[in-house]
Amino acid sequence: MLALQRAVGNRAVATMMGTVAQRVAVQEATRTETLYNTTSSGGQATANKYTMNPSYDMSRSGDSGVTVTVRIKFLSQSRNSVDPNAAGSPPGTPALGTLLGSPAEIPASDPRRAWATGVAAGGVAHWNGRLTLVGEEWNLLEDNTRKRLPVTFRSVPVFGIGEEADSQIIVHPPSTVAGTPGQPIDAGNYYMNKGTRYSGDDNVIAAHEYGHLLGIPDEYSQSNEQLNALIHQAAPGSAPSARAALDRTTVERMVLSALQQPMIDQLVSAMPAVTEALRARRKAVKTKMAAAAKAGVITPEVRTELRDQLTAASEPGLAASVPGVVAFETTANFSNITNADAGVEAGFSAAALTRQIRDRYDKAFDTALGQRVTVAGLGSVSVNVKGSVPATTAAGGAQAAPAAGLASSNVGAAAAPGLPAIAPPPGLVGKLAALPATWGAAGSAVETGVTPAAFSAKMAAALKGTAAAAARAAAALPPGTPPAPRMARAQALYARAYQMVTNAASAASRQVAAELVQTAVAPVLDAGVSDLQTSIAAEVKRIMSTPASGVAALGTPDPNMVAMVAAMKARLDADKTATAGGGRDPLGSGGPAPAQDVTYSYQGLMGSNATTALRPDQFAPMVRQFNDRLTTTFEKKFTAEVK
């Protein structure tokens, strides 16, 4: 070979060698994967084993590129949609969703062919322009030749029942709605008519399934050990530190999740101190609301909307009266004080305030718990704390006492029954209760939130919504039903105008009041959760990443926080110990896969599909096939480069 290379040149020899094997069929052995996608009685995630059959063609076009082709055979076959256990079901009826009979070709004129062709093409769109195989050709007498081979992914639909294919998918016609009984969407069944159940588009779903044909497993519902293996696969150099950081975040999330309900319960129990403080400012809010309503109800936006709707609902002869009626109902006959009083009372009732504040606090926790984590070398990952963790702080739970202690110290103690609050308790309750004290100041939430402009915008929107609802009511009448008669008498016009103005203004003032409360409390509640996270993180750092010599300098921690963090760390450690060494596919390798308190989902195309991200390590099996079967003697091993 070296003699030949010297004689005719490196490139010529390489080119000759490159033409030896240009196209190979890749048929890998059936692979398995383990997903923690079910739940145990204790709320932990439990594991299940699944299979996939990678199969594709790979061809190399010299030094210009590589093409990976998956042939997908689209056929027609119906599924059983009759519940075998329902009354009247014929004996021998198979299980719901069972494919009936044998698959058949989709007729050439059937729209399913065009649809399937589009899905096949759309599915690979997410893969193309992303992967390049990068390598070098060894030269004896000159510098190595660097090579970059863009990989083009193709998905070729075939429709002949006897044609060769890498996978087979049944396409169901538009008359069959996915998600109806016996018609669950899965990798082997595509539906032209997905109804309204599917939130993902066909291309993303097809792209995910395409990845399985290339041999790439799912990357959602993974245990800590599985994710650790994935991190090692993606970025072995930084894996130890990445896992350590992820473990700290995991413990933080476990503690936060465990504290969520106790914190909310504590806030609700102490809520009277907050609601009374807010309700004490009703008079000032009503005064401001009355002024806002008086000016807001006569803006051109509101009056034009009223005029347009009333004119449309009136006989032509009455239309001329509409402007006068609108003027009357929005001035002389509009009681802005009554309106403001009712709106503020409704928005500032103890029940409404309690619900609004409680729900907003709940959402602040959910937002914090749902934050994605960036894992070094891997990418965005969601941390999914299972129900077994918050169960530890429920009544009778092992961590109920420290959780209650933390809730009390962070939120504030509940008011003693029968005793008026002399001063707001400290903590979150104290901060919330102190909010209304600032409402009298210039630039306060009341001054900036309760304005004629705000009222007018709400009222105009309310009137537009009213018109839309009225249109919907008219459209819902049975066919042939005559439309509601237009107003022909002034009395009816005045009554309708009064109803619209009164009700829409009431809705507007209630909305302005609700938004005032929301604007005031949301930052405090968000900060409350953020502060809690900071406290949790400090303790997690103290016990998980601070050298013994530095612990003393961090001060004396809250014993309840110490107990909570220690308990959650112990749970995570136990989960990790139970699964240690299991790798990505513990069930596939015959090992155990004990239940877990936390699972993780990579956010890319093969994970939760939240993004279409891909990584070089996902292509390792394919690159191995390329290096084994489509490279020349003089070429070093190629690696994957992913955009």
Added chain:
Amino acid sequence: MARLTTIEWHTPPPTSVDEVLVLYDDGTAVLGVRRPRHASATVGRYVALGGTGDPKDRDVLIAAGPGPHSFDLLHLPTVAADQAVLAAADRVAEAARENPYTVVTFGAGTGPVSSEGLLPAALLATGAGTDAVEFELDPPACSAQFLDADGQAVAWVELPPLEIGFMTPDAEGLGGVVQGAHITPGVFGAIAIDLRPPAGASQLSFLVAGWLSAVLPDEPRLSRFEVRTDGTPIPV
């Protein structure tokens, strides 16, 4: 009222089915639907009273233990015992689905596109069942989806800021934005939303997301819901 068993149906994203069935010791079966698996834009609580459906199914589910027994609809169980539990749960759930208790169905309304190219659209909500449904929209998580005549997506846009919640034909505010919506059975409301449809769009659908209150009687907390409304023709 204590739980006897809990069954959950899920799928991974992007489908994200989220339904739960709970059997209680008073004989009721409660189905909570947050992300429906059926072609429906309806979420909320359904209740099958004692005596509804086949008692054998109830026996099967109770015998399976308290659970939760969770099923991934894209990876159905292969063990016979699990298949039996799933089949029985499906039947009880379907029986419950016939009896809405506090549910809301979302829809899209459209009017003729103006000469300026604006589509006067409406997000509709209708209450059903025997008691009022309570929920709150999460406007940043909602979107308007434009479809072609075949129902394929053409484009989607975020909703503009919503000034107010659902309104009845009589201008009564039902809430739903910043404050909870409270919609009694048979009552419906609309939120007017002006949109600018792209070329090729012939239908409008809304992706509706938010929080449901007390989807199960023993779970007073909020829970996320998400549905897509049917495509509604855009008048030309």
